Amino acid sequence: MRHAYAPRAATAAMAGVAPPAKRFYHERVIDHYENPRNMGSLDKSDPTVGTGLVGAPACGDVMRLQIKVDDGGKIVDVKFKTFGCGSAIASSSYITERVRGMSLDDALKIRNTDIAKELCLPPVKLHCSMLAEDAIKSAIKDFRTKRGGSLVSGTGAQPTVPQSIAA
Amino acid sequence: MLSDSAYYEESSEALERLTECLEDLGDQMEIDDYDIEYSSGVLTLKLGSKGTYVINKQPPNKQIWLSSPVSGPERYDFDSTLGAWFCRHKDESLGALLNRELSAALGAKITMPIE
Numbered sequence: 001m002r003h004a005y006a007p008r009a010a011t012a013a014m015a016g017v018a019p020p021a022k023r024f025y026h027e028r029v030i031d032h033y034e035n036p037r038n039m040g041s042l043d044k045s046d047p048t049v050g051t052g053l054v055g056a057p058a059c060g061d062v063m064r065l066q067i068k069v070d071d072g073g074k075i076v077d078v079k080f081k082t083f084g085c086g087s088a089i090a091s092s093s094y095i096t097e098r099v100r101g102m103s104l105d106d107a108l109k110i111r112n113t114d115i116a117k118e119l120c121l122p123p124v125k126l127h128c129s130m131l132a133e134d135a136i137k138s139a140i141k142d143f144r145t146k147r148g149g150s151l152v153s154g155t156g157a158q159p160t161v162p163q164s165i166a167a
Numbered sequence: 168m169l170s171d172s173a174y175y176e177e178s179s180e181a182l183e184r185l186t187e188c189l190e191d192l193g194d195q196m197e198i199d200d201y202d203i204e205y206s207s208g209v210l211t212l213k214l215g216s217k218g219t220y221v222i223n224k225q226p227p228n229k230q231i232w233l234s235s236p237v238s239g240p241e242r243y244d245f246d247s248t249l250g251a252w253f254c255r256h257k258d259e260s261l262g263a264l265l266n267r268e269l270s271a272a273l274g275a276k277i278t279m280p281i282e
Contacts, residue, residue, distance in 0.1 A: 058227030113239055123219045124209075126240040127232060 025086045026120040032090035037097045040079040042066040050143025054134045061088045061128060065135040067099065067107075069143055075099050075107060080135075087125035091115050091132035104140050169245055174229040177245050181231065181252060181261070182210050182222065184280045196273060217272045222261075231261060237268050251282035 025033070041064075042049045048068050055062040061084035068077035078100050082092045094115055099107040115121075115129035169177070186205040189212055193201045200215030208224035218236025225232045231243045231252050243252035243261045252261040262281040269277040 056227060059225065116239070123211075123221045123234040123236065124223075126234045127242075130240040 028119050029086050029090040029121070032093040032119070033086045036080075036089060036093045038079050038093065038100070039081065041081060042068055042077065042079050047146060048143075050139040050141070050146065052135045052138030052140070052142060054138050055084070055088075055131055057083070060084055061131055063088065063092045063131055063135045065092060065096065065132075065139045067136075067139045067143060069104065073104050075102050075104065085125070085128065087119070087121055088128040088131060090119050091121070091128045092135060094118060095132045095136055099136060104143070107136055108140060110136060169229050169247070171226075171229075174226065174245070178208075178224045178226075178229075178231055181281050182208070182224065185222065185265075186210055188280045192277070196275070198273065214272055233261060233264070235264070235268060237272070238264070249282065 042051075044051050044066070046068070048070070050067045050069065052065045053062070054065075061082070063080065063082045063084070065080045066078065067075045070076045078096045080092045080096050082089045095110065098110055098114075110133060112126065112129040112133040115132055116126050119129070121129055182205060186203065189203045189210075193203055198215060200213060202211075202213040204211045208226075210220075210222040212220040212222075214220070214236075219234075220236065221232075221234040223232050224230075225242070228242070229245070231245075233241045233243065235241070241254045241256070241264070243254050245251075246253050249260075253259070254261075254264075257264075260282050262279045265279045265281075266277060269279070
């Protein structure tokens with residue numbers, strides 16, 4: 001992963017040409033990059049864990065976000081691993097901070113615009129915040145699918161009770 | 168699914184047309200801190216205090232990606248039958264979105280040369 005200290009500007013200056021416009025990462029992005037929150041993994045096979053995997057290596061960004069949900073439908077643990085630029089790492093790190101302790105429904109309400117605003121992402125990096133929103137949605141969808149396919153809001157779905165056959 | 172060469176043609180044409188139109192627009196209208204640049208498949212449109220649009224090719228997905236200061240990020244796939252770039256979420260074409268948002272931003276009826 002590269003650090004964003006505008007090395008190209010120095011090279012251009014030495015060559016005697018005007019340096020290209022500098023592009024810096026916001027200090028909040030650097031903070032998440034250097035001190036990522038909740039980096040790691042949970043047990044994918046654990047029935048209380050939902051795993052979201054979004055992005056594509058060819059595009060340059062891949063995010064894996066995992067949530068552990070209690071019986072009350074609350075996110076009690078969350079881990080992420082991201083391959084990508086500083087903004088992608090910060091977006092996923094930040095979203096893990098946000099969702100910890102939230103209900104699944106509240107976590108679904110997080111918008112990429114909230115993330116972009118918090119991290120002061122530049123226009124070209126808004127896609128990273130969108131990916132983080134996709135990641136949490138994907139993790140929640142995976143959790144709910146594992147729990148019986150119910151996509152209704154509320155707590156983790158109860159296993160469906162077989163209908164009694166009319167006598 | 169678009170072939171690589173078809174994707175290259177369609178996306179290049181769309182971005183080149185947009186660039187030309189937006190350059191003309193900047194000349195015609197007097198907009199503070201207006202800037203338009205197209206290089207390496209990335210079109211950057213600055214509208215001063217109204218924000219910055221970034222529209223770029225995304226070859227691995229054969230898409231065009233948009234970053235709008237109004238509506239945020241969006242991704243567009245080419246629809247061969249309609250000859251336009253569409254986003255799945257809102258079922259709106261890139262041309263339609265730009266017409267709508269730029270008209271609102273500039274206070275005049277703006278029509279982009281793409282569907």
